[in-house]
Amino acid sequence: MIRLVFVHLKYELLALLRMPGFLIPSFVFPGMFFLMFAAPYLKTPETALKTTTSFMAFAFFTVVFFQYGVGLSQERENPWVPYLRTLPLPAGVRPAAYLLAGLLFALAAALLVAAVAGLATPFHLPAGRWPTLLAALVLGAVPHGLMGLSLAYLTRPRAALALANLIFLPLSYLGGLWMPPELLPGWARAISPWLPTRHWAELVWAASEALPWPAASLLALLGYAVFFALIATWAWRRGTG
Amino acid sequence: MFPAEAKEIWKTYGKIQALKGVSLRVSSGEVLALLGPNGAGKTTLVRVLVGLLSPDRGEARLFGGDPRCWRSRRFLGVTPQETGFPPTLRVREVVDLVRAHYPKPAARDHLLEQFGLAAKAGRMTSALSGGERRRLSVLLAFAGNPNLVVLDEPTTGLDVEGRHTLWQAIRTFRDEGKAVLLTTHYLEEAEALADRVAILHQGRLLIEGTPEAIKARVGLKQVSFFAPGLPELSHAVRIERVGDRFVLYTSDADRLVVELMEKRVAFRELEVRPLRLEEAFLALTRGEA
Numbered sequence: 001m002i003r004l005v006f007v008h009l010k011y012e013l014l015a016l017l018r019m020p021g022f023l024i025p026s027f028v029f030p031g032m033f034f035l036m037f038a039a040p041y042l043k044t045p046e047t048a049l050k051t052t053t054s055f056m057a058f059a060f061f062t063v064v065f066f067q068y069g070v071g072l073s074q075e076r077e078n079p080w081v082p083y084l085r086t087l088p089l090p091a092g093v094r095p096a097a098y099l100l101a102g103l104l105f106a107l108a109a110a111l112l113v114a115a116v117a118g119l120a121t122p123f124h125l126p127a128g129r130w131p132t133l134l135a136a137l138v139l140g141a142v143p144h145g146l147m148g149l150s151l152a153y154l155t156r157p158r159a160a161l162a163l164a165n166l167i168f169l170p171l172s173y174l175g176g177l178w179m180p181p182e183l184l185p186g187w188a189r190a191i192s193p194w195l196p197t198r199h200w201a202e203l204v205w206a207a208s209e210a211l212p213w214p215a216a217s218l219l220a221l222l223g224y225a226v227f228f229a230l231i232a233t234w235a236w237r238r239g240t241g
Numbered sequence: 242m243f244p245a246e247a248k249e250i251w252k253t254y255g256k257i258q259a260l261k262g263v264s265l266r267v268s269s270g271e272v273l274a275l276l277g278p279n280g281a282g283k284t285t286l287v288r289v290l291v292g293l294l295s296p297d298r299g300e301a302r303l304f305g306g307d308p309r310c311w312r313s314r315r316f317l318g319v320t321p322q323e324t325g326f327p328p329t330l331r332v333r334e335v336v337d338l339v340r341a342h343y344p345k346p347a348a349r350d351h352l353l354e355q356f357g358l359a360a361k362a363g364r365m366t367s368a369l370s371g372g373e374r375r376r377l378s379v380l381l382a383f384a385g386n387p388n389l390v391v392l393d394e395p396t397t398g399l400d401v402e403g404r405h406t407l408w409q410a411i412r413t414f415r416d417e418g419k420a421v422l423l424t425t426h427y428l429e430e431a432e433a434l435a436d437r438v439a440i441l442h443q444g445r446l447l448i449e450g451t452p453e454a455i456k457a458r459v460g461l462k463q464v465s466f467f468a469p470g471l472p473e474l475s476h477a478v479r480i481e482r483v484g485d486r487f488v489l490y491t492s493d494a495d496r497l498v499v500e501l502m503e504k505r506v507a508f509r510e511l512e513v514r515p516l517r518l519e520e521a522f523l524a525l526t527r528g529e530a
């Protein structure tokens with residue numbers, strides 16, 4: 001069972017690594033955007049810390065949302081998937097491998113942002129805060145991955161990519177993943193506190209400053225996770241007969 | 242315990258009744274060919290037997306277990322659709338990925354050799370030709386060293402050599418005491434390979450038996466000759482004509498020939514022979530038998 005998870009993980013990673021169309025947008029873009037649009041303005045350790053960790057969440061968001069949203073919706077029409085279901089393959093193995101592959105890629109993309117920040121800005125995160133920061137990133141990834149999954153099951157593959165962008169870009173901007181929410185225009189600041197991305201960012205900021213995690217954001221993320229899990233399950237059931 | 246068994250399977254898609262109470266057994270050491278016109282329910286029955294679909298009523302068994310449980314599928318090999326291989330994996334990697342699921346898989350290099358893909362082992366699946374994809378798909382059914390292979394239209398898209406290789410692989414496999422379930426449109430293939438044939442028609446099992454038994458069961462003989470024309474005949478159930486050549490189907494060839502002589506038909510090159518499976522199949526699905 002565990003051995004099979006690693007077999008599937010290995011081939012999933014191998015297949016993804018050979019797909020530049022996936023690799024470059026999800027892995028390289030967050031670090032590149034950070035370097036171009038954020039790094040030049042980050043002069044103090046405080047602003048560097050906040051914006052770098054926000055972009056790390058953005059990197060996670062890109063991978064989990066697009067891999068689950070777009071990737072999975074395309075996989076649904078692929079006859080390889082029903083074939084795999086005829087193999088002696090326990091039901092949980094592929095989702096587990098898929099999940100792990102997504103987390104590894106998300107981690108790599110986030111670490112690329114941190115590496116760029118280390119070189120180009122006064123960013124510094126004490127070693128003891130890395131584990132909690134990573135925990136906050138992974139925790140926040142759960143409702144956003146489920147959001148991607150809902151999108152995958154609700155839409156046709158062609159529509160999924162366009163729709164994913166339409167959801168993904170405003171959520172990143174309004175949630176404060178690109179710039180601190182204080183700098184957003186008034187209308188955006190009014191919407192921001194309701195969005196899952198904002199609550200994710202709040203957790204990440206708290207973790208990076210070694211502050212306790214805000215309970216309201218934890219609750220909100222849990223609520224979003226339950227909500228999207230229900231939608232995904234409903235949409236998935238609708239699609240299988 | 243049978244490698245595969247269907248007990249009174251019913252399955253409805255929306256308003257279409259795909260299967261109406263089909264029972265079928267695949268035994269060890271036999272090749273069973275599932276025949277039927279398009280829409281007869283062959284694919285649905287296969288999908289139920291390999292665990293991809295749940296029947297509405299009835300029960301499917303694989304080696305005595307529920308095919309929807311992965312443990313029951315440890316000795317089952319199925320052909321994937323050749324359009325679906327992961328495009329960025331190499332042939333060798335796809336073979337290894339599938340082999341990794343089985344307790345005692347076949348050796349990879351032997352498989353590649355056997356199905357003529359040894360030279361393509363390092364290719365990405367997206368760079369394979371249509372025929373090569375087809376070979377890979379058939380190879381994968383044998384990769385886990387299974388005791389039952391289910392082949393859906395296995396020779397569609399294979400060249401002559403590929404078909405020959407596959408037929409040989411199927412015979413060797415059967416002779417090792419293992420079971421083969423294949424669906425096919427080619428009656429020639431069923432006649433050449435199958436120990437038993439089951440004909441599905443409109444979701445029901447029309448008939449089941451050895452190719453000889455089915456031909457005998459239909460009970461028709463084919464009488465053919467050249468003649469300028471024909472009078473009314475009482476002993477022919479069907480008459481086909483191409484130019485001067487007539488092909489008659491009859492349940493009593495002797496009396497038909499006597500009738501032809503009594504009615505003074507000037508026939509030449511008279512031939513009487515049993516039906517081929519194809520003709521028996523057509524007669525059955527047309528309801529003439």
